[in-house]
Amino acid sequence: MLLTRRATLRILGAGFGVVGMADGLRAAAGTTPHFAAKAKRVIFLYLNGGVSHVDTFDHKPALAKFDGQPMPGPKIKTDRASGGLMKSPFEFKRHGESGIEVSDIFPRVGSGIDDFLVVRSMWSESVNHLPSMLMMNTGHALRGGSRPSFGSWIVYGLGTDNRNLPGFVVLCPGTPVGASRNWSSSFLPTAFQGALIRNNAETPDKVIQNIANSTYTHDQQRRQLDLLDRLDSSFLDRVGFDPRLEANLESMETAFRMQTEAPGIFDLAKEPEHVRARYGDGEFGRGCLMALRLAEAGVRVVQVYYGDGQPWDSHDDILTQKAHAQRSDAPIAALVEDLKLRGMLDETLVIVGSEFGRTPMIQNSGTEKVGRGRDHNPPGYSILLAGGGIRGGQTYGSTDDFGYKAAENPVTPHDLHATALHLLGMDHTKLTYRYSGRDFRLTDIHGTVVSDWIA
Secondary structure: OOOOHHHHHHHHOOOOOOOOHHHHHHHHHOOOOOOOOOOOEEEEEEOOOOOOHHHOOOOOHHHHHOOOOOOOOOOOOOOOOEEEEOOOOOOEEEEOOOOEEEEOOOHHHHHOHHHEEEEEEEOOOOOOHHHHHHHHHHOOOOOOOOOOOHHHHHHHHHOOOOOOOOOEEEEOOOOEOOHHHHOOOOOOOHHHOOEEEOOOOOOHHHHOOOOOOOOOOHHHHHHHHHHHHHHHHHHHHHHOOOHHHHHHHHHHHHHHHHHHHHHHHOOHHHOOHHHHHHHOOOHHHHHHHHHHHHHHOOOOEEEEEOOOEOOOOOOOEOOHHHHHHHHHHHHHHHHHHHHHHOOOHHHEEEEEEOOOEEOOEEEOOOOOOOOEOOOEEOOOEEEEEEOOOEOOOEEEOEEOOOOOOEEEOOEOHHHHHHHHHHHOOOOOOOOEEEEOOEEEEOOOOOOOOOHHHEO
């Protein structure tokens, strides 16, 4: 049964100041956790552009042995023309008690690798950025439309622990491929959409524009919203439940409540200098530290994009990945370390990854200037997982000898989503939303929980 807004508030026995309407929307839809959860929240560090797995977390000695030679077997069709195999210019070393091999461009992550699960057998189908990013973020590689994002589904299913902040926050300094489709709520109510925050500024008033109302006082704004509440309630009592109107009301209420808490959350000066120093002064470092503070404040899902566009897209020179690793290595490691120090890692699922990997062959399309790059590689790539019920200090799956294709225990983005929902206490086959005459879900008709990942 669909509830009117007034009926929902009457049942819950509280006004907007105590209970966000997002919970009313979820109650009307009938979504609740399905079983005991290991994780309460998710932080997804998205290294957009395509991290080269064979240069970071998937050591392939055969690339050095057969450097410059054609890859054995039939010629592989890649997005751009490729030449012979190319060895990694970086050294790999074993780290921690687990002895997992990590490239020397990620020394800080390597030193803490026992906290991570390295999944070396991810694969996807599309060779282009947009559909691959949409697949990783929404479970569907749709070009002409959009589906609800990973974060939107989670907040739809679980809500948030802080009524003064959005349940799903996206920290991005620019515009990645696909832009807002990566964090859209699509046909889910807009209350569950990712709230985009630009982390390319340092002070709260610049991070969130118009966070303070210079025209009306707090009490005046409250009276305005209360009047709007009464008018809309009267309208909805006549016409019935309207999720779009409810979501718009909730968005305005969240924006009103954010004025109280958000300035403090995004004021990184409140963190001690020695903490800020460990994250560095770059955009990604600020994003990771903001993610820590948002998670600590009760935000359910935080996604941090590395940069604008697709910065890890190393078609011409794979050495550019070293520069990006230098900007991301310390923030990733510091985030996991601080989550552990603050007693939050066990309940926070951390995902580190991108839309695909890079080919083991050199790109040779004739347009390169340096001529030391790698093309997109969706058949096999790596991601990192930590915390939230994940078994750290292990590797899972493998690619073939050259790192081209997932060979042992292949894993799709659907499997990743199904497992993440499971860790959050949600059965991915039961987390559904009826739209256009059918029940939709994040994993569609796919997805298998990878039990070997779970502690």
